[in-house]
Amino acid sequence: MAKETGRKLIAQNKKARHDYHIMDTYECGLVLTGTEVKSLRQGRASLVDGFAQLDGGEAWLHNVHIPEYSQGTWTNHSARRRRKLLLHRAEIDKLIGKTQETGHTLVPLALYFKDGRAKVEIALAKGKKEYDKRQTLRERQDRRESERAMSAARRRQRA
Structure with missing residues (x-):
């Protein structure tokens, strides 16, 4: 079986570009469970109310809706749980400094598969x-x- 390559978009947050001035963007990996990945492969997710937060030197993604996997059993995930973002330490330190400025926040712009791995594009943004x-x-x-x-x-x- 050939490994998939390229970028396959799952969901994007068009409203974020309307509501915020985008300062900088980052590509992050996501820590997901098996049923979440299967649900994403079906192309089902929503970034509408999502935001990222830095807590204890780690980045977390909140309120992103990944619906339960239809064939999942008792091992299914909760749809709006917080998910850990995978970033380099230098990027996290830079974001901690930037988000402490007033009015700056981290919003997800896109959720996609890149070379078979789930990625999320987050943006450092200032509200319009x-x-x-x-x-x-x-x-x-x-x-x-x-x-x-x-x-x-x-x-x-x-x-």
């Missing part, structure tokens, strides 16, 4: 204010409108 969110939406809308106008002008020019 309501007007920042509106401004971001307005900029995106203006960019779309200008691209549409330019492509329409190109079509008229060709004709």
Whole structure:
């Protein structure tokens, strides 16, 4: 049986990029049980309310929903348990310093398999204010409108 390669996305948190300014991203391994891995292989997970926390020199992922494995028995896992993140010591020390600044938090952006191993991409982020969110939406809308106008002008020019 050939070993799988590449990146297979399971879940991503699109709302995080809307609600936060992303400062830096990190790729972390996850400590999972067997039924959690099987459930992830079925492509079922949700990062919506998830966050990471540094506690006692270790990184933990909270509130990420990995549903119970359908064929699991009494060995099944609880869906929202906290899971340990695997990071290098230097990365954890750097994150401890950064998260102590006011307004900074760790949010999961994506959950995926990379070369057969479950990984989560976490981001050091700072919460956006309501007007920042509106401004971001307005900029995106203006960019779309200008691209549409330019492509329409190109079509008229060709004709």
